[in-house]
Amino acid sequence: MATLSHEALRLLIHEFGDPDEYFSEMIHAPSFVHGGRFESWYVRTSPCPERMVWQLTGGSEGPMVKAASMLRAYGGIGLDINMGCSAPDIAKTGAGIAWMGKPLAEVASLVRSVRAEFPARLSVKCRLGEDENYPRLLAFCRMLIDEGAELITLHPRLRRQGYARPAMRDYVGRLASDLPVPVYGNGDVSSAEDARSFLEKSHCAGLMIGRAAVQKPWIFSTISGLPPAASLTAPDGRVDHRAVSDFFLSRLRECQPEEFHISRAHRFFFYYCDNFSFAHHIKMRIQKTKTPDEIGGLLDDYFVQVEADRFSPVC
Ligand SMILES: Cc1cc2nc3c(=O)[nH]c(=O)nc-3n(C[C@H](O)[C@H](O)[C@H](O)COP(=O)(O)O)c2cc1C
Known part of the structure; x- marks a missing residue:
């Protein structure tokens, strides 16, 4: 895609x-x-x-x-x-x-x-x-x-x-x-x-699988019946959305040219934010950011405000 x-x-x-x-x-x-x-x-x-x-x-x-x-x-x-x-x-x-x-x-x-x-x-x-x-x-x-x-x-x-x-x-x-x-x-x-x-x-x-691979990057492991990756999950097996977001933003900086960073980050989070209760609100704020670091900061604030959204079961 x-x-x-x-x-x-x-x-x-x-x-x-x-x-x-x-x-x-x-x-x-x-x-x-x-x-x-x-x-x-x-x-x-x-x-x-x-x-x-x-x-x-x-x-x-x-x-x-x-x-x-x-x-x-x-x-x-x-x-x-x-x-x-x-x-x-x-x-x-x-x-x-x-x-x-x-x-x-x-x-x-x-x-x-x-x-x-x-x-x-x-x-x-x-x-x-x-x-x-x-x-x-x-x-x-x-x-x-x-x-x-x-x-x-x-x-x-x-x-x-x-x-x-x-x-x-x-x-x-x-x-x-x-x-x-x-x-x-x-x-x-x-x-x-x-x-x-x-x-x-x-x-x-x-x-x-297109958009769901972005919203739920674990979907292929779920289909295969594999346990979720420990590095991106809490000890109880739930996905740690903060860890996933940090992981993605780091890989983006390493694996894409700088000119692509913000547009690709916007695109990814447009789908990934559907995991959150206030998806529309956080999406709109992310779309206005100018750097991946700003996105990281917004998400940190979001998980402080909506603590329950930081982890969710793999499904
Ligand atoms: C942002 C975006 C970019 C896409 N780019 C491609 C593409 O480069 N090649 C392609 O075959 N389909 C592309 N598609 C279409 C998807 O591959 C897929 O056919 C479509 O989204 C329906 O599948 P889904 O419901 O699993 O997302 C793109 C879809 C989106 C939303």
Whole structure:
């Protein structure tokens, strides 16, 4: 996830327990190919180089193919082409979900050419598209597979849908039963129990967890049934939110360029603060801060004022 699934967040998640795969922030192919100033930060591999999936975005074939070829050097599980991002800034450049509306021959050519340059696992992240049209979605995914995609992740929402309505998870089940490759489901997973229910109902091969991985970086360890990390929990096993916040802010300073510190901290705490009783209030105050140190100070004050919020059970 752009601005979220960077190395600092991965290190925090790792402290609790790893997922099977870590999808990188989306890597903008033209910038990566041209050696943009910040690109090296997007391809850092800690804490589990062998679990990395590099997600690539771009609006035209040339840079995507070149970037795919360059990404071979970074190891990991594979490469994921983003055909699901509906952010207007991305889609208007022909990237993300714009691929789902292009002529099939153009998309097929992209996937075939990336496939030829990238020997490890090739996957594609999709949304439902412009409207609910399952035959068209199925034909699109079959074409991706014919051209070499080995895994499809579906975020079952339309292009125009934000997060207000629930993800239409039934579509994940339909694709999982109709496609000859593994399908990962994505959308609104909020707890280990919810993850289990999603898997059982859709029979998909795996789940991609987005926002909940930020709000509950322990969610993967909970799903695996692992005990929570001692360094970030109280002796009774409850999460110590102050320790988590300090850990994250320290890793952010170490693993991200200074120019990114405050924007990434704002983004992280936008989701993480949902663990707190006065989430809206503390979020708004954090969004106004100018440095990570200020955030640390605000949280220290918050935990003095709302002592009960400092610890909560892992769930
Ligand atoms: C801030 C933000 C950035 C995101 N960036 C990406 C991205 O770079 N690549 C991607 O495939 N999805 C991205 N997404 C979408 C998520 O991966 C996911 O599809 C969506 O949030 C639904 O899953 P969730 O309910 O588990 O969060 C992003 C979402 C958010 C909120």
